[in-house]
Amino acid sequence: MPEGHTIHRLARDHHKWFGGSVVSVASPQGRFSEGADRLDGLKFKRATAHGKHLFYEFVDDGTKGLWVHIHLGLFGRFRKRKLPPQTPGQNTRMRLMNDKRCVDLSGPTRCEVLTHRGRKDVVHRLGPDPLLDEFDAEHFIASLSKRRSAIGAILLDQSAVAGIGNVYRSELLFQHRLDPFTPANQLSEDTLAALWDTAVDWLHIGVQTNRIITRFDGGSPRALPKRERLMVYKKRFCIACDEPITVSTQRQRTLYHCPRCQVARV
DNA sequence: TTTTTATGGTCAC
DNA sequence: TGACCCTAAAAAT
Numbered sequence: 001m002p003e004g005h006t007i008h009r010l011a012r013d014h015h016k017w018f019g020g021s022v023v024s025v026a027s028p029q030g031r032f033s034e035g036a037d038r039l040d041g042l043k044f045k046r047a048t049a050h051g052k053h054l055f056y057e058f059v060d061d062g063t064k065g066l067w068v069h070i071h072l073g074l075f076g077r078f079r080k081r082k083l084p085p086q087t088p089g090q091n092t093r094m095r096l097m098n099d100k101r102c103v104d105l106s107g108p109t110r111c112e113v114l115t116h117r118g119r120k121d122v123v124h125r126l127g128p129d130p131l132l133d134e135f136d137a138e139h140f141i142a143s144l145s146k147r148r149s150a151i152g153a154i155l156l157d158q159s160a161v162a163g164i165g166n167v168y169r170s171e172l173l174f175q176h177r178l179d180p181f182t183p184a185n186q187l188s189e190d191t192l193a194a195l196w197d198t199a200v201d202w203l204h205i206g207v208q209t210n211r212i213i214t215r216f217d218g219g220s221p222r223a224l225p226k227r228e229r230l231m232v233y234k235k236r237f238c239i240a241c242d243e244p245i246t247v248s249t250q251r252q253r254t255l256y257h258c259p260r261c262q263v264a265r266v
Numbered sequence: 267t268t269t270t271t272a273t274g275g276t277c278a279c
Numbered sequence: 280t281g282a283c284c285c286t287a288a289a290a291a292t
Contacts (some may be wrong), residue, residue: 074274075286107286
């Protein structure tokens with residue numbers, strides 16, 4: 001589930017459900033007890049997202065800031081619970097609740113309390129986020145023009161672009177018929193700009209629909225059957241030329257690409 | 267029933 | 280490069 005669109009959607013939903021309200025925070029699992037004890041009963045100010053990082057700001061009397069930082073990693077997941085909720089399961093890291101809503105978080109890579117400074121440190125390590133900086137293609141282009149690593153590797157590097165994950169990577173490369181192993185600095189500004197624009201479009205659609213969709217045959221994206229929402233990720237044959245899709249590993253993640261359509265180019 | 271896989275990331279060597 | 284963290288569901292047996 002979690003690429004950037006998921007996190008931004010969570011921020012949007014959680015802000016709507018909890019923003020401005022007094023919340024109860026608990027850690028049934030115990031691994032976030034310290035944070036939960038500190039936040040329980042405070043006012044939830046807002047939820048924001050940057051790349052794959054979710055942040056909650058709480059109202060606090062000090063000046064250092066009071067934030068929760070959540071990173072879902074590969075397994076992290078939020079589940080909505082109806083009120084009144086049942087006793088949480090053993091793996092519930094955090095339960096967040098007010099008088100109208102309840103969500104349970106399980107399996108995150110990170111769930112921690114941070115100060116303003118701590119949050120800034122996290123965000124500072126991230127590159128531009130197509131969902132936050134959509135008009136900042138320049139920044140992305142300038143950064144990638146300097147990098148010699150393969151474009152397929154760079155798309156997963158959160159310090160280059162924040163929010164793109166393994167599915168969007170393969171799909172973006174296919175959309176632009178790029179060989180994943182082309183060094184980024186060999187790509188033209190036009191190509192990089194086109195990549196960025198596609199990322200902006202797709203991620204917005206992802207937030208809107210709460211799913212990854214990269215294939216559109218007219219009509220509303222949501223109408224497409226699940227199997228037809230992607231072009232190359234986990235496909236066996238190329239939708240354009242019928243050639244078998246190559247499955248490989250790049251930056252420790254499974255990469256799907258068409259060896260015939262995706263050729264190196266500028 | 268067991269094993270593998272997954273839309274992620276960090277750290278040590 | 281590999282070990283490891285975390286959870287759940289799909290796939291293999």
